[in-house]
Amino acid sequence: xxxxxxxxxxxxxxxxxxxxxxxxxxxxxxxxxxxxxxxxxxxxxxxxxxxxxxxxxxxxxxxxxxxxxxxxxxxxxxxxxxxxxxxxxxxxxxxxxxxxxxxxxxxxxxxxxxxxxxxxxxxxxxxxxxxxxxxxxxxxxxxxxxxxxxxxxxxxxxxxxxxxxxxxxxxxxxxxxxxxxxxxxxxxxxxxxxxxxxxxxxxxxxxxxxxxxxx
Numbered sequence: 025x026x027x028x029x030x031x032x033x034x035x036x037x038x039x040x041x042x043x044x045x046x047x048x049x050x051x052x053x054x055x056x057x058x059x060x061x062x063x064x065x066x067x068x069x070x071x072x073x074x075x076x077x078x079x080x081x082x083x084x085x086x087x088x089x090x091x092x093x094x095x096x097x098x099x100x101x102x103x104x105x106x107x108x109x110x111x112x113x114x115x116x117x118x119x120x121x122x123x124x125x126x127x128x129x130x131x132x133x134x135x136x137x138x139x140x141x142x143x144x145x146x147x148x149x150x151x152x153x154x155x156x157x158x159x160x161x162x163x164x165x166x167x168x169x170x171x172x173x174x175x176x177x178x179x180x181x182x183x184x185x186x187x188x189x190x191x192x193x194x195x196x197x198x199x200x201x202x203x204x205x206x207x208x209x210x211x212x213x214x215x216x217x218x219x220x221x222x223x224x225x226x227x228x229x230x231x232x233x234x235x236x237x238x239x
Contacts, residue, residue: 034085035157036135037077038112038126041070041090041143043097044104070104072146078106080150086157091126091140121219128223134188136162163189187227194231203230 042049050062057065070090077088089110090101098111115125123140130138137160139153161167161184168179194201206224209217 034087034135035137035139035160036089036130036133037080037086037153037157038089038091038130038138038140039070039073039077039143040114040122040126040140041092042066043092043094043100044070045097045100066143067104069143069146070101073141073143073148074105074109076146076148076150077141077153078109080153081108086153087135091122093122115222116219124219125223131186134186136186136188190227190229194229198233199231200233201229202232204228205230 044063044066046059046063048063049066050057051059053062053065074088074090077086080086081088087110088106088108089112090105091112091114092098092101093114095113101111112126112129114122115129116122126140127138137157139156139160141148141153163184163186165184166181167184168181170177170179191201205228207226207228208222208224209215209220211217211221
């Protein structure tokens with residue numbers, strides 16, 4: 025199991041999971057199960073789901089990982105995941121924030137698409153995962169964005185482009201990245217932010233042909 029955060033290609037298949045500690049997972053099954061039995065069931069689910077994703081990874085442009093909580097519980101996953109699986113810590117309070125932040129973090133790492141999966145589907149067919157990846161946007165795809173916090177909710181058309189794709193475009197144009205800025209809101213603005221104080225809404229690339237020739 026690795027913990028690197030280097031740039032990757034393809035789709036990230038992430039299992040949203042809690043560390044399988046007794047008393048912390050599958051608590052709705054206690055009783056009839058004991059807390060330890062519930063934790064062991066969680067371990068079985070994680071192993072089966074990770075093995076399923078690993079089989080998909082061998083034939084598809086995808087990478088498996090576990091998006092875990094709580095921070096500091098990395099050792100709980102030792103020996104449970106196939107070789108090459110990564111770990112990514114969850115961020116945020118609500119489930120919506122955690123899903124949003126995980127998606128943003130993985131796209132920043134260079135994945136072209138992200139598919140987040142619950143940890144309770146050990147029999148999920150690999151064919152379903154492959155179909156899900158086929159339906160996800162890839163670099164260069166035209167996408168439609170709908171803003172839910174404004175009265176005008178007509179779709180806005182845009183082109184999906186990851187950080188990795190931008191970098192390849194810059195390189196092909198003979199440009200080099202001199203600096204990257206991802207500004208965050210301070211929380212003092214009059215706007216009611218959703219996640220802009222922790223996740224940048226924009227990425228600003230400072231480009232140049234030479235280190236001292238900014239454009």
